[in-house]
Amino acid sequence: MAYTDEDLAFVFNRASGKCIYCGDALIRESYEQPWKPRAWEVDHFIPLANGGADQPENWVPACVNCKAFKGGGLPWEFLPGRFKQGERDPQSYLAAKKPGPENVAGE
Numbered sequence: 714m715a716y717t718d719e720d721l722a723f724v725f726n727r728a729s730g731k732c733i734y735c736g737d738a739l740i741r742e743s744y745e746q747p748w749k750p751r752a753w754e755v756d757h758f759i760p761l762a763n764g765g766a767d768q769p770e771n772w773v774p775a776c777v778n779c780k781a782f783k784g785g786g787l788p789w790e791f792l793p794g795r796f797k798q799g800e801r802d803p804q805s806y807l808a809a810k811k812p813g814p815e816n817v818a819g820e
C-alpha cells in the first residue's frame with residue numbers, strides 16, 4: 714500500500730517521530746529504507762485481519778525491528794506490558810495528539 718507524503722507526515726508527527734512500540738527515535742527520511750539508520754514503516758495498530766481500519770487513526774510508526782516482530786499480531790500480544798488488551802485506539806499511546814480540525818475534543 715502506498716502512503717502519500719501527507720499520510721507519512723501525519724503518522725510520523727503524531728508519534729513525535731518515535732516508534733510506538735519501543736519508543737526509539739526514527740528518521741523521517743528513512744521511511745521504508747531499512748538499510749538506513751532509524752528506518753521505519755507504517756504499521757496497522759490493529760491488523761486489518763483483526764478488523765483494523767486502513768485509516769489514519771489506525772496507522773502508527775514502527776521501527777523495522779518492531780514491525781518485523783509484531784508481524785500480523787495484536788499490540789497487546791506483542792507487548793502485553795505496554796498495551797491494554799482490547800485497546801484498539803493507539804491515540805493514548807502516542808505522544809502527540811492528532812492536530813487539525815479532525816481532532817474532536819471531548820468525545
Ligand SMILES: [Zn+2]
Nearest residue numbers: 732735776779
Ligand atoms: Zn520499535
